[in-house]
Amino acid sequence: MSDIMTLSRYILQRKRNYDGATGDFTILLTHLALAMKVVARQVAKAGLLDVLGKTGDHNVQGEQVTKLDVIANELLISLLNDLPMVCAIASEETDEMCLTHAGRLSGRYLVCFDPLDGSSNIDVNVTIGTIFSIRKRAEVGCEATPEDFLKPGSEQVCAGYAVYGSSTMFVYTTGDGVDGFTLDPGVGEFVLSHPDMRIPDKVTCLSVNSTNRKNWYPETCAFVDHISSGSDPRYKSTSSRYVGTLVADVHRNLLVGGVFCYPDDRKSRRGKLRILYEAHPLAFVVEQAGGSATDGNRRILDIVPDDLHARVPLILGNTREVELYGEMWQRAHVAEAENADARA
Ligand code: AHG
Ligand code: MN
Ligand code: MN
Secondary structure, eight states: OTTOOBHHHHHHHHGGGTBTBOOHHHHHHHHHHHHHHHHHHHHHTTTTTTOOSEEEEEOTTSOEEEHHHHHHHHHHHHHHHTOTTEEEEEETTOSSOEEOTTTTTTOOEEEEEEEEEOGGGGGGTOOEEEEEEEEEOSOOSSOOOGGGTOSOGGGEEEEEEEEESSSEEEEEESSSOEEEEEEETTTTEEEEEEOSOOOOSSOOEEEEOGGGGGGBOHHHHHHHHHHHHOOSGGGTTOEEOOOSOHHHHHHHHHHHOEEEEEOOBSSSTTOSEEIIIIIHHHHHHHHHTTOEEESSSSBGGGOOOSSTTOEEOEEEESHHHHHHHHHHHHHHHHHHHHHHHHHO
């Protein structure tokens, strides 16, 4: 305990790796971590503060918004608004991109976030989280536009998340591996607890909402059946785990090995999860931890969203399984094309 490595110390030590010597990135990342500490405190006292329950509003996705989503969203926006290095913000809970007060002209960084991931779990006291992604724009000196956000995930300079679980963790990457920090509530600081996180090469967990099976396409059925059957020794001890909070499912699989799957299906033709706020940042983290992420056909980090709130099928986790899903996707699509030809 005499030499605890706090997140701020760690970022300062590694600063030269990401931002020359300006210190802008360090300030931005420490403010994001601060916002997540404040959200963690709100989450911890959610019941006491009467922030449970619904506001009755709906977000741009047409889903009901709970109060903690609003609190987390406003908190992140207000903290980032005052940072001169941030020019614009895109949030899952806000229809339009917001230009910041302080940095709208001169700020270099664009920040995206899902302020409260797993909002259906708030009322039942189950793990929720926050996901963020940082990009740099090509030109400064003018106002950012939504198009500045519509870039491949490989252009992110940093991404990460907080999980508000039995303890609060902050996990991030700048493209040089993944590090995890645990909030020490006594000190009020994130402390390095999981340096250089690597996804274990074993499939401990398969995470998928199986009640959607009635709507799945053949590749998803084939993939889930193959793993669940246990005919391959690699999957003998694989177990099903699904929290229903993306960031909690991905975090667990990162620690123990596994694959998360939210595919497109006959009902959700573009999938459910959002490219900018969920798929891109988590794909960046998972790839940096040695895993992979696909929509079936394309690497997630190569996908360019056509809208701030665009959705995508998301399969991520151990590289072998993500590649297997891709092969099954190809096979199913070739078969479909052959059937269509035969019918023509
Ligand atoms: P959000 O709370 O930000 O809207 O995200 C909810 C997402 C994600 O966290 C989770 O993996 C998924 O919805 C669960 O969806 P289903 O309930 O359809 O399984
Ligand atoms: Mn979410
Ligand atoms: Mn959300």
